Amino acid sequence: MATVGKVDAVLLHPNDNVAIATVTLPTGYELSVPGRRVRLTGAVKLGHKVALADIPAGQPVVRYGQTIGFATQTISAGDWIHTHNLSAQHFARDYEFSTEVPLPPTPIAGRTFQGYRRADGRAGTRNYLAIISSVNCSASVSRAIAQRFDRELLKKYANVDGILPLTHKGGCAMQFGGEDHQQLARTLAGFARHPNVGGFLIIGLGCETGSIPYLVDRERLVQVALPGQSRADAIPILSMQELGGTVATVNAGLHAIEELLPRVNAVRREPIPASEIVLGLNCGGSDGNSGITANPALGEASDLLVAAGGTTVLAETSEVYGAEHLLARRARTPAVGEKLIERIHWWERYAAMFGVTLDNNPSPGNKEGGLTTIYEKSLGATAKAGSTALNDVVLYGEAINSKGLVLMDTPGFDPVSVTGLVAGGCNVVCFTTGRGSCFGCKPTPSIKIATNTPMYERMRDDMDINAGVILEGTPVADVGRQIFETILAVASGQPTKSEQHGYGDEEFAPWSIGPVL
Secondary structure, X not given: OOOOOOOOEEOOOOOOOEEEEOOOEOOOOEEEEOOEEEEOXXXXXXXXXXXXXXXXXXXXXXXXXXXXXXXXXXXXXXXXXXXXXXXXXXXXXXXXOOOOOOOOOOOOOOOEEEEEEOOOOOEEOOOEEEEEEOOHXXXXXXXXXXXXXXXXXXXXXXXXXXEEEEOOOOOOOOOOOOHHHHHHHHHHHHHHOOOOEEEEEEEEOOOOOOOHHHHHHHOOOOOOOOOOOOOOOOOOEXXXXXXXXHHHHHHHHHXXXXXXXXXXXOOXXXXXXXXXXXEEEEEOOOOOOOOOOHHHHHHHHHHHHHHOOOEEEEOOHHHOOOOHHHHHHOEOOHHHHHHHHHHHHHHHHHHHHOOOOHHHOOOHHXXXXXXXXXXXXXXXXXXXXXXXXXXXXEOOOOOOOOOEEEEEOOOOOHHHHHHHHHHHOOOEEEEEEOXXXXXXXXXXXXXXEEOOHHHHHHXXXXXXXXXXXXXXXXXXXXXXXHHXXXXXXXXXXXXXXXXXXXXXXXXXXXXXXXXXX
């Protein structure tokens, strides 16, 4: 059993009727938080909730000053609150649009990072050569090309971070030109022209619904030109059926890579304003401390980046559910707030089509870490978005063109969510975790932020920052500043833990929303 320290529980809002244990507390322990004192009727684990007052059955349980669910039975002061006595029920949120738009933060001037300036003006933090598979039928060949490429050649090209195969399980058996097809094309094109990708080739089978001509024409896809070039070279497009099969396509792919490498290597890092960082915000393997430590600290870093003129992108719409009314009030315009709520209603309809509810999230691991309902999880997750105005809402994989805080409509599943963020243009990702997600996502570096010290110490090889020190007394703002400085360092080339291990090749997972035909 953990030793009870000076800070044994946290009361997050004066109106809350629960506190969150910051260490494992034993049965009979006398818990004291501002204005409240209770004796525990049972043990309460790190990250879990304890009742501060009697809560009758059917009455709301309040955390963050917001309803996170309703008591399914009478709860006594000092009781452990979790899935056995708390459930999410549908209740109406008060949707007000643009009623609490924050003032712009005090500008931060002069901050820069060492990045790659692309010919189209965008800023990269890494420099990969990508092999883009248009369909699962060409995935094995795409991966074979990457595996058979002579790694010794990369020693001649010091500015190239690697050869990245982007393979997936879709690309066919969908309506031609339908929503799924458009979304896949948007995602593939987003990676092809991503500022962290210096060059690419596309490989298809030849008969797939997700045809390469549709991709290239619809997305107006071109190979990025080098500075000083009047036009880009032609995109290397390889069709397995036209080339004569797998062996011929692998050989053609290897030749194409050797042709592309000198142009990908030609860029050099240079000082670029911090305003050109597009930061993806994601969380995975969350726990009861996520909304106390890592997510609020990332919110502080998000505010600093916005103050420096940059962009931060909240995602995982299914993990905004229950907190969307708070974001709607921060929307820059009513139209932005209405677009957010339209997405929320879409998710309600989408889940109902399959006979599920959005409260199927949190996952079993989330619940083991102390989270009970989707409302509780969402209220903590949205803390990543800091306190600035919500300036835009974009679709999955849609290009992110607004500055400040943006929301992208994605699922909560980490690989699918981050794939959309990267397709939209995020050149750095911050990933908070309480259970220990080891998430890399080439071509964009992923900074992992641990919510509690025990997990950080156990998984130090995979975690980049320990926000668990907040539970030990370090101010949230101090950890937020540490995250902001780490973002700039990683954008300048400092490798994350996942990059040190070479991880991040398998996380490309475009979202498929329609039927497989």
